[in-house]
Structures are given as structure tokens and as C-alpha cells.
Amino acid sequence: MTVVERARAAFAAAFGADPDGVWAAPGRVNVIGEHTDYNEGFVLPVALPHTTRAAVALRDDGLVSLASVQHPGDRVELPVADLAPGRPGGWAGYPAGVVHELRDRVPGGVSVLVDGDVPSGAGLSSSAALECAVALALRDLAAPGLTPADLVDVARRAENDFVGAPTGILDQSASMLCTAGHALFLDTRDRSAVQVPFDLAAAGLALLVVDTGTTHDHATGGYGDRRRECEQAAGRLGVAALRDVPDVAALAVLDDGTAEGAVLLRRARHIVTENARVLEVVATLRGAAGPAAIGPVLTAGHASLRDDFQISTTELDAAVAAALDAGALGARMVGGGFGGSAIALVPADAVDAVTGAVTTRFAEARFGAPRTFVAVPSAGAQRLA
Template structure:
């Protein structure tokens, strides 16, 4: 992933040219969807809570066209030699696998409308496995292409649902709606405040540049996969904790007082207490950050809330790894106002809120002390869109 993402015109041109070279004809269109970084609100989305992501300026692009032979042909510029060519009628969860499963999971849901077949080439600069939702970006770009090419009546919520089903049911990763919602709904210059319970949302202005600040994303160099990591186990633990407490979702609880009932003297009860405590306190941290931003507070005041979120993810939810802890500690020691891991955990990236003039110094300190291979400034960007 480069520090400077490709602009829309250049990105569309490159994807269209690659498609034409591979398929011998121009695509019918090029679509893009961004990755995301979550300002605050990890593992609350499938627990009925709120989240506050921003879209990255980095995107996955999908160049696509209809076919007439009933085949789905998928090509990725980032995965040479891993093309997929399968009959639309033969699509089934897990086949094709790998990167191709994400767009295939979109087409599988509309196999009758897509019976003629599709050619799709993807390109992009959102890094895989870095906790920045490259899979959701891929799904949402493919969903936009499929919608437009097949004339489907999908609004924003439909796009989110179709993309999430591809990840949940076809690929087998039990994610919530955070990643896909951010990719579809985010707008430039804002954070998306999404209530995952009733799916209401609004845009919260986030002009860090005006405050002399920057949001620095640091890739720890340790990759993860929702389908293979402990993500599913954490989700099952949350569901069990909610069942024992008699609520549908953990975020239905008004606070942490009721959580004591989970501690029944067993190791399992102690684990469930920690998992539930993270979820309930994280949901409160989202509300605190949103309230600060809406009140016009100096965004620096959100820094300690971000850091508290990392401690909770590390100690109560236990999804951080030593590499992420080292990044956070190095960033804070170098003057960051707040820092925390982002994404589902078990690897990926961290985010730090820093003075704009301190970006280079903090980046250097993190590289030296934590060995993190790359860092870059994120500006809240636009959501999924057609490029041409």
C-alpha cells in the first residue's frame, strides 16, 4: 500500500486498461469502494452497539462486463495466477475460495439475474490483512458493479446486506455490518456514526487538518484473517454472555453493573465477564467521542478515549498481539494524544492521533521501536462510487 492512493481518474484508467488486456475488450464500467479505519468502536457492531469509522482514500476497483457463456471469470491484479473461472450455476459457498470468494459471494446471491455470466477484474491499494477492511472494499466494489450491470434495485442498505452475506455465508467469516457500512455510507471529511441495532446513521464532521492534527495509521506487519482467527470465538462468547444476562445484545445493557452475574466462579464465567465488559465500555467510548466532536471540542480530547479502547481490547477482549501493543506504546511515548489497535484484532494496524507537525517524528519512533514497516496519514474520504 502506498502512502498516496491513486486518484479516481488514474485508478479507473489503470483498471480499465488491465481489463482490456486480459479480456480483449473494454469493461462496461469501473467501480470503487474504500477500506476503512475505525476511530472507535471495535466488536460492538455484532453486539447491537455503535461504531465510528472513516473511509480510507485507498480503494479496491472493479472493472466489469457482462458475458453470454454463463461463466464468472474473476481476475485480481494483486493475485496474479489466482484467477477463478466457474459456471455461475455452479457457485457454492467456499467455491471458488481465496480472494475470489468475496466477489463470487455477491454473484451467487443473484445467480438467476447473472445467468449470462460476468467478467470482473479487481485492482486496488487497500492492504489485505491489515485490519483496514480490504475484504469489505472488494465486496462492495463488486456489489456496485453487479447492481449496475444487472439493473438491480439495490439501495445503500441492500448493498451492505449483500456484501455482508457474501463474507458471512459464502466466505465463512462471521463479521457484523461495520466494514460494509463504512465502505458504502462514509462521506469525505466526516466520520460515520452508525447504530448497528436500528441501522440509523449520521455523519459527524471530522476536520483534523483544521485542528492541526493527523490520524496516523501504522501497519504492524502482522496479518490476520477473520475467517481463520479467533474472531468467531469472540462472537460466540458475546452471544453466550448476552444469553446468560437475558438480553438480545450486550449493548442493550445500560452499564457494567449487571455483568457481575457472569462471574460464577468458573474460568468460563470470568472470560465471559471480560468479553462483555469490553463491549459495554467500548459502546460508551463511541458515545463519548461522538459527544465531544459534536460539541466542537478540541479533537485532542478524544485521545485518552482511544487509548482506553486499546487497553480494553488488549486486556478484556484479548485480541491484540505484541506487535500492536508495541506500536501503541511507541506512538504514545513519541507524543501521540491517543493510540489503539483497529479492526478485528490478532494482527493488522493501529491508529494514532498526533499533531500534524509530528507525523514524521512519530512514524520514525514507531518504526525504530516497534519495527512497524509502514505508516501513513488518513484523511476521511468518500464511500463506494462508480468511477466510469
């Protein structure tokens, strides 16, 4: 059974009718550029082959009805007029937030059946994939004038304002805009986007993703703290965003001898150096050195996330160290932090060896077994049927 057939069958079982169509949006992994998006900086994600599918049909009774293959028995149904931030919550909040953003376009309501294979809580943007699949479906069914950039904003507002997760636009932009075989070089300030060729297989390389199995939640905890700290640092520096800081030397004013000043210095230093790392990786990929040369930059990014931004975990550090010890050219944690996944740039013929080394390191540390897969740069959101 294909993914389209599975989604159609699940929709029919849930709602007793056929959907108007099936849409898919991918998760993403960020090659480099972590936490720079809400600081108006640069990012370089690729879309994953893993997708969230949404089988969708318009209604005429004013209800939003949401069902999920991954959450059987957790059907959610309420009037469009009753949608409000936090209502509904849980997984249903993400598609409901998109419907809420487009409620004037779908006053009659909508039925949505969700299915997918983007790992949840792994730092691979499962929430953005869900939002973007539903946003594209509602665009095609009820709001044809909306552009891909409009849909990025719809999905981001659903996550920020409805669910309450203070993310930037990286995840939704990657899910909507990426193309197969490329990384998306995105300037989050002016929204300019350039597709950078990223054919690792042709260079004899692979991008190995290690899902540590430790989950995170952007709507709670440290992610929001980091965003507030970045805003505080920018305010003290007198700039609109940390994107505007020219170099690390300009951060010295933050080191005022207080504990708070020391924290703000570390947070700002990560953002300034991470923006520089994105530009370095893009220049390298466009040059003659080839993608193998970006490895040390990835590893430097992990050190910055671990030491300055302080969002890594014991499991993520172990995955990175084991991969490097086994021959990875570079490795780092990815995503919002406090759990989730790491990536390792490895020679294609060393994938099994690196995977084995990480698995062994986790077993020795009595961690749960990691999930690994090779990330193949894939296409963004699209209609499947």
C-alpha cells in the same frame, strides 16, 4: 496512468474486451467501536483514500470469470450455477460471493478484474472494499432498484455465508456509506447513520495508521470465538444482545467463580464500555472541546481490547506504546485483532516524529518494518467510469 486507465487496460489484457465500467470502494479505519457491530452496538468508522477497483462487464455464456492485478496467474472461471460457499476460495471468494448473492440478476455471468491498494490482512477492510466495489457494479449494471442498504447486506452475506467470516455490518457499511470529511456514526441495530464532521487537518491534527505487517483472517481463529463468547454472555444475562446491558455493574452475574464466567465477564465488559466510548467520542466531536479531546478515549479503548477482549498482539501494543511515548494524544489497535493495524491521533507537526518512534521501536524489537500513512476521511463506494 490513472487508476481507471490501469483497470481498463488490465481488464482488456485479461478478457480481450473493454469493461462496461469501473467502480471503486474504500477500505476503512474505525475511530472507535471495535467488535460492537455484531453485538448490535455503535461504531464510528471513516473511509480511507485507499480503494479497491473493479472493472466489470456482463457476459452471456453463464460464466463467472475473475482476475486480479494483485494475484496474477490466479484466474478463476466457473459457471454461475456452480458457485457455492467455499467454491471458489481465496481472494476470489469475495467477489464470487457477491455474484452468488445476485445470481438471479446476472444469469448470463460476469467478468471482473480487481485492482487496488487497500492493504490486505491489515485490519483495514480490504475484503469489504472488494465486496462493495463488485456489489455496486452489479447494482448499476443489472439491479438498479437496490439501495445502498441493500448492497451492504449483499456484501455482508457474501462475507458471512459464502466466505465464512462471521463479521458484522461495520466494514461494508463504512465502505458503502461514508462521506469525505466525516466519520460515520452508525447504530448497527436500527441501521440509522449520521455523518459526524471529522476535519482533523483544520484542528491541526492527523490520524496516523500503523500497519504492523502482521496479517489476520476473519474466516478462521479467534474472531469467531469472540463472537460466540459475546453471544454466550448475552444469553446468560437474558438480553438479546450486549447492546442491551445498561452498565458494567449489570455484568456481575457473569462472575460465577468459574474460568468460563471470568472470560465472559471480560468480553462483555469490553462491549459495554466500548459502546460508551463511541457515544463519548461522538458527543466530544459535536461539542466545543474539539477532536484533540478524544485521544484518551482511544487509548482506553486499546486497553480494553488488550486486556478484556484479549485480541491485541505484541506488535500492536508496541506501536501504541511508541506512539504515545512520542507525543500521540491517543492510540489504539483497530480492526478484528490478532494482527493488523493501529491508529494514533497526533498533532500534524508530530507525524514524522511519531512515525520515526514507531519504526525505531519495531527495529529494536526485531519486528518487520511497519507501514504508516495518514488516514484522510474519504468518500464511500462510487462509479469511476
